[in-house]
Amino acid sequence: MVKSIAKKEFISTLRDSRFVALSVIVLLLLLAATMVGLHSYQTLQEEREVAQQTVNEQFANSADRHPHRMAHYGSYAFRPKSSISFLDFGMDSYTGASVYMEAHRQNSANFSQAQQSSSLIRFGEMTVAFVLQMLIPLLIIFLCFGAFTQEKETGTLTILLSQGVSLQQVAWAKIAGYSKVVLLVVAPALVLASLLLFGRGGFELNGDLYSRLLLFMLFYLLYFFIFIVLSVVLSALHQRSSTALVTLLGIWILFCVITPKATANLGATLYTTPTKAQMDVEVHEEVAKGVDGHNSGDERAEAIKQELLQTYGVATLEELPINFDGVLMAVGEEHSSKVYQEHFDELTAIFQKQNNISVFAGLLNPYLAVRHLSMGMAGSDFSHYIHFQNKAEQYRYNQSQELNHIQATKLKYGDKETRLSGDTWKNLKPFQYEAPGAGWALSNHSISLVALLLWLGLVCTLGIRLIGYSKIA
């Protein structure tokens, strides 16, 4: 009996020309989004790769220079796009693509896509994630709103129940039927996306990529299932199809349009973001209390000087076996980087607090939960961005210190003239960004994962139980 109800729903839906038309539209949009995503991914990625290679070569082939000159010449880190970010651009369009890395200074990540667009981009981007997050639920609502109300309106529900099946059984049967329909719409697109991902060159295939993609799909399937059950339950609780539909559409608007914006704005209102100007001044003041790398006049430099003179048992800086300039520069860099990192971590913590409002709102809104999980798997979320920025800063610090070390060991004290051979720079490793693994990505979204599972559990137990209270006229 249950099986035949599921089968009936499946077949009758496929016979409904309006639904088929809508499905075809959604499917086409899904395919379009895949192609657009891939195209945009490839253009941006190629540009960044070329840029990275250019600056790496420029650095390696630099002229003969003083090492500190080289430290100021610095390097660039261009953020590579994660392979499956073509499915979900996430925050990528709003984060800077390039970081200039030089001695003593931490620069902002500049040139985001959003800064290069008119306000049109704020309406949202055509990505696979957008179709999956917003349009498929709408399709599901359209598919399911009449699940029970139609049977009530035509009086077939009483007949069905007289066959000896319970309301819950009918509900499960319908859910099974609808799930099959949704799968039929989504599966071709997901398969195509995977084929494109694996079929085309330029992607590095590895276990990590597979697990990210699989989890990405799994989360969406759970999300769709939640929406199907939710819609069927609400249909059972209503008497008329039109009121069931209006309620469901209201929920969709609340979930997908209003709360995401409201929670993000609320977070920003509650926790004030310090301006970069303010932060730079604070860093500068705190660093000034330490060693100023350019000025050996101040007290702590003096202390280091005395310590070194004592250790090596010499009377003047010129007699030291190492170059005091380089040593001082290294100590200064260490101090200023530490101070900067503290402030950067504070800033990150403020952003996290702001974002947590949206993350915890995921407990009330499965759209938010799946949105965060999706960005996480696609590598276009907040944590990945911060991860990149931290790696760039780490590289900047190491490179500066390496150059300071070269200055300390290869040049004499007070020597501002000598230029080291260009070959010296070839030994320094270029910047290479290694994205973190799927496990790391998932661990940043444990709350969203819990939220999604909680929703699943809730609609399947409480929701289905509620159906028992449905009035059968």
Added chain:
Amino acid sequence: MRNFRILIKFEWFNFRADKGLLILTMLTLFAGIYGIYYGTTEIERQRENIKTLDVLTAQNVEEMKQKFPGDADAGDIGYYHSTYAIHNPDSWASLSLGQRDINPYYIKLRLLNLQSQLYDTDNINPLKVLSGNFDLAFVLVYLFPLLIIGLCFNILSVEKEQGTLPLLLSQPISLPLIVGAKLTFRIMIVLGLALILCLVAMLWGQVTPDIRILLWLSVVLFYSLFWFSVAFLVAAWQKNSAFNAVTLLGVWLMLTVIIPALLNVYVAVKQPVPQALDLTIKQREVVHGGWDKPKQETMEKFFALYPQWTDTVEIQGRFAWRWYYAFHHLGDVAVADLAGEYQQRLHARHELVEELNFLSVPVNVQGIFNAMAGSDLPSHLSFLQSATQYHDSLRGFYYPFLFKQVSFTHADYDKEPRHSFSSTPDFTSTYTGLYKLVISVLLVFFIGLLVFRIKQ
């Protein structure tokens, strides 16, 4: 006319009795008030941050005075001292924040080459800017259509489904009168709500009272009428409530989400902007190359641009500030064409969107709001222009010290130019947008009328 008034009165009774509609209206009201609150506090915060910049500059000057107690070399001051180019918000920006959260509203400047400083960004939370601003413009552009849809989707169908339409028609009133009265009632509710919200926002945000009050209200009026026309068009089809609800929401989704997203893709393909990576790479290469080039060569190039300093003393030794700033400036000159092209491409992008915005009325209206509030991309580009001029004036201020080798005294700090830029509303775009909007309204309304006649 009497019948019309009776119908309106009964619509009011219906509305009062319908909890769902009341909740919907109240929700929109609250959303609007929150949007106004968010917009004004955000702009207030930006204003306060801008004020703080003055304090930071003063602190920096104090620090300089301590660092260089006597007469200083202007080269040192130019290197260690920083000021800010400032983009003040227009008083209307609190109603439509536009791109002000993405583009920095201040730029920290030193005498060094401009191109390495001009594109620095402020601290931005990417999730926040991705989610967008919950300002009044958002409420008007996105949520008001939903309110209108909620109020109108079953305007005729509900009477049919309840079986009250034949009863109504048996009275001496015609169907057009019924529809007209129902629509008029709903238009009054929506416009009343919109008027209250806009006036509150204008008072709260203390906007400059000018022609924009009239323009803003007309845009809101016509935008609401546009959605009423859409609702009328769908109602004229005389289908059931469920069909109407789905169709109207589909139209909303098409106009506010899908078409803009597709347009965005089209614009990106049609008007590509290389991510300015070339620009940033080249300026570093040229500026740092300056160290390795013979000083005479650099100076000659510089003097060709600034002949007034030709007679200055020849540079001896390893380092001289005037040589340093000369090759920094030559770095800017070398990428001037790239920088110009970059900004020009961004302009072209914006113009392409303006050309195509007739495809989606919400995109058009959002564009009008941003243009009026001076919070769109062209405003930011004007700010960049203004910051560039400011950097020129800074160079103009420091060059005499550097080239005539005059020492920089404490009194000179006060003579240093300061910068402040306020974006101006773009009335041309506003009028073009409004014109397009009115055409859209008329178009949809007359199609609705036609369908209504045919179906009747």
